[in-house]
Amino acid sequence: MFSKPLLKATIKQNYIVFLIIIATLMLYLPIIIYMYDPSTQDSLNKVLETLPQGMIAAMGFSNIGADLIDFIGSYFYGFLILLLPMIYTIIACNRCIASHVDKGSMAYLLSTPNKRSKVARTQSLFIIVSITLMIAIVTIVGLVLSNATFPGLLNVKAFLLLNLGSLLLYYAVTGIGFFASCLFNDTKNSLMIGAGLPVAFLIIQMISDVGEKTEFYKYFTMFTLFDADKIISGEGFIVQFIALLAIAIVMYGLGFYVFEKRDLPL
């Protein structure tokens, strides 16, 4: 089903980037949690009011509510969680298949008694498990820190749903990256789709957040399916979650299919 030696080699290849991204996330998460102060929430809002509305909205800080979950939801899940792990997944997705084909090392992998499908399965397993681990670390650290700093203040259910949502979003993002990695012969094209598309989605998302005039852009970005405000308030996110999962399944499936069928220039 999976190739253990290949999995080990892939882990070795990627763990440094993983650690760097996790470290950056761990730098921001505590700062944001500590920044929350129920008594100064009003004054913070006043400061934000002095800034142009569009700019604040574009960064995802749209709804600075009074609750800790709103605060984390806006600051961390509005932008940072969309950007930082994406850097990791873009690199990992490109490396897992396309870079091996581009460099020619795929010829060695396939000159061993391992089917293409097994190579692709192993590489996709690595991506899925590693991004799951990354979000899981964020979830656990978030829960522990919130409880240590503000015992009982965190809406745990909403926090877990936020993380589940971002995980599903990343399954879909990595699905696109994995598919691009399987489809193209060189790193350049793989990155154009695997990195270009998610980054474009993120930028469109920021634009659509700016105001009512640009709101219709939200129909052009997959990130609309992950709406922190709606998840926290509990209004209609199940369909979005299912859609993200469906995108992920389809993209990974297509990736396996094209890699199995296509000609490899090795």
Add this chain to the structure above:
Amino acid sequence: MSIIEINGLTKDYGDHKGVFNLTFSIEEGQVFGYLGPNGAGKTTTIRHLMGFLTPDKGEAHILGLDCRSRSADIMKRLGYLPGEIAFFDGMKGMEFLEFMAKMRGMTDTSLRDKLINLFELDTKGRIRKMSKGMKQKLGIVCAFMHDPQVLILDEPTSGLDPLMQKTFADLIVEEKNKGKTILMSSHSFEEVERTCDRVGIIRHGELVATQDIHDLRLKRRKVYLITFDNSSTATRFAESSGFDIIEVNENIVKLSILGNVTEFIKTLHNYTVLDLNTETSNLEDIFMHYYGDKTPSAANM
């Protein structure tokens, strides 16, 4: 039993690139030299044998298994040396060999260590920092270390120094004697001549000839340089003999002979010969024999 069988294999990349209606087979225990200039379709053929490409038409089989759909099963008994050496980022030599051994589920490392000694391979360094020749040796060890029944080698001696080329040729002969079936591509006739039983010549994606190496030798023109004691002897030899004289320069005569040299040696017996040299005829000469000059590009080869 044919170990490698290619039947009507066609892959058209357009613009006369690719391979067209290739048919040949390699028997058990045979070493097959696959000759052709760059871009003739050697590597494309090998990619089909490795199952990297799906043919437009025709099929390729190794050990009776379809190369595209059963590649993983074939690889259990096959060793492959790619034409372009690309390894894993940042791995050290031994790390790579161990990785490949694990990917193959191989446990016995005695042959690997023997090959490392034979090729004087330094396995401690990082692959990225290795010289071209050292990388090539690493690739060779990797292709042979699991004692495969079939070997596919794409330009195996490129980057090797003459001493290592000799070591490699000896290894091929040794493997042949063990009953291995070997396909090696090359653009050097000398390399193939040393080790191969049969030769296939490919040009513009079409197989122009498959021949026994002995037959090919007979058809091959060799250029000899004879140094006589003085220029008058040289002129006398050039005028009296019925050989194909290319040029006479002072006391040196340059001539070409097709195949058998018995007559040549007999004639030389009557002259004082100071030195006798062969000008190594390269593959181009052989190609010219087969290719003629049917197309303009052939003239440039």
